Amino acid sequence: MAFLTTYHTDKGIKKATNQDGLLIKTAQTVKGEVGLFVVCDGMGGLAQGELASAAVIRGMSDWFERELPEIIYSEELDQEIQSALKECIIELNEKILAYGNASDAKLGTTVTAMLTIDRSYFIVQIGDSRAYSIADRIIQLTKDQSLVAREVERGNITLEQAKIHPKRNVLLQCIGANQDIDVEISTGELQQEAAYLLCTDGFYHEISEREIYQALTPSNLIDKQTMKNNVIELVELVKQRNEIDNISVVLMKVTS
Numbered sequence: 274m275a276f277l278t279t280y281h282t283d284k285g286i287k288k289a290t291n292q293d294g295l296l297i298k299t300a301q302t303v304k305g306e307v308g309l310f311v312v313c314d315g316m317g318g319l320a321q322g323e324l325a326s327a328a329v330i331r332g333m334s335d336w337f338e339r340e341l342p343e344i345i346y347s348e349e350l351d352q353e354i355q356s357a358l359k360e361c362i363i364e365l366n367e368k369i370l371a372y373g374n375a376s377d378a379k380l381g382t383t384v385t386a387m388l389t390i391d392r393s394y395f396i397v398q399i400g401d402s403r404a405y406s407i408a409d410r411i412i413q414l415t416k417d418q419s420l421v422a423r424e425v426e427r428g429n430i431t432l433e434q435a436k437i438h439p440k441r442n443v444l445l446q447c448i449g450a451n452q453d454i455d456v457e458i459s460t461g462e463l464q465q466e467a468a469y470l471l472c473t474d475g476f477y478h479e480i481s482e483r484e485i486y487q488a489l490t491p492s493n494l495i496d497k498q499t500m501k502n503n504v505i506e507l508v509e510l511v512k513q514r515n516e517i518d519n520i521s522v523v524l525m526k527v528t529s
Contacts, residue, residue: 274392274463275306275529279500282521283508285475292316293473293521294326294382298337302345308389309337310523312402314473316447317373317380325369325382325449332365333386345390351460354388358397359456362448369449381449385415385471387525389463398457400447401474408467411486414459418445436478466491468526475518479511494526 278299284291292315299308313329315322340357347353362384373380383400396404401417416422420443421435435441446454463469468491477485488503504522511520 274389274527276308276389277494277497277500277526277528278308278310278524279497279504280521280523281501281504281508283512283519285517285519286512286515287517288519290323291519291521292322292326293475293519294323294330295521295523296330296334296386297523297525298334300337302342302390304345304391307341307345308525309333309341309386310389310469310471310525311384311386312471312473312521312523313385314383314400314402314475314519314521315380316382317378317449321373321378321380322382324372325380328369328372329365329382329384329448332368333361333384336361341388350390351393351395354390354395355458355460358386358388358395358458362397362399362456363454366448366454367452370452373449379450381447383444383447383473387469387471389525392463394461394463394469396459396461398459399454400444401442403470403472403474403477405470405472405482405485406461406464406467407470407486407489407491408464411482413482414461416457418457419443420445441478442474463527465527465529468494468524471523473519473521475516475520476508476511476522478518479514479516480507484510489524491526494524500524500526
């Protein structure tokens with residue numbers, strides 16, 4: 274598969290720094306063009322949150338360059354990829370947790386990462402950043418690991434109540450907070466001419482899926498500049514609606 278990519282990140286209207294982290298890496302391999310797309314939402318104070326998200330971005334970039342080239346030749350590729358991604362996240366969690374303990378600091382980060390190989394994708398999920406597919410409709414591919422998402426699933430609150438809940442930012446897990454984490458990995462098949470969106474929670478709280486779909490309908494994403502412009506317009510709309518968090522988006526469109 275080949276693809277077009279773009280991204281945009283903004284510190285938002287209130288925060289002094291941007292603690293989000295982004296990654297787009299591609300490479301030509303025996304399996305064709307492969308890609309790694311990542312968003313992270315760092316937490317833990319001005320410097321610490323940025324450090325946590327940057328550590329995950331750097332770690333996953335290193336994994337893509339050093340380990341993936343060997344794994345890609347495996348006869349059991351799907352199994353090997355999932356195992357290697359899980360191990361990568363667990364190691365990053367241990368490193369950030371150890372740093373926090375040694376520095377007497379509380380820090381952490383979400384991570385939503387999509388690895389594309391041939392016609393398949395692998396999504397790693399920790400926290401409440403999200404991945405969507407956009408084709409004839411928009412579909413949320415990840416499940417928020419948050420308190421309000423769990424309460425909605427249990428039927429204790431509605432989706433509308435979740436949007437304004439005072440604890441909507443409380444996570445069930447993130448990288449760097451606890452020794453034991455449950456690395457959620459999902460897989461699927463890439464759709465021809467579909468778009469895939471990764472974003473931090475600062476993007477989706479103040480915007481509807483319908484608005485996202487209208488702006489990022491794949492048939493309208495004719496080139497990288499159009500993709501970039503449309504993403505920026507959405508981010509500016511979110512800011513106009515007084516979202517106070519950092520806002521970050523990675524967008525990829527499958528072209529062949």
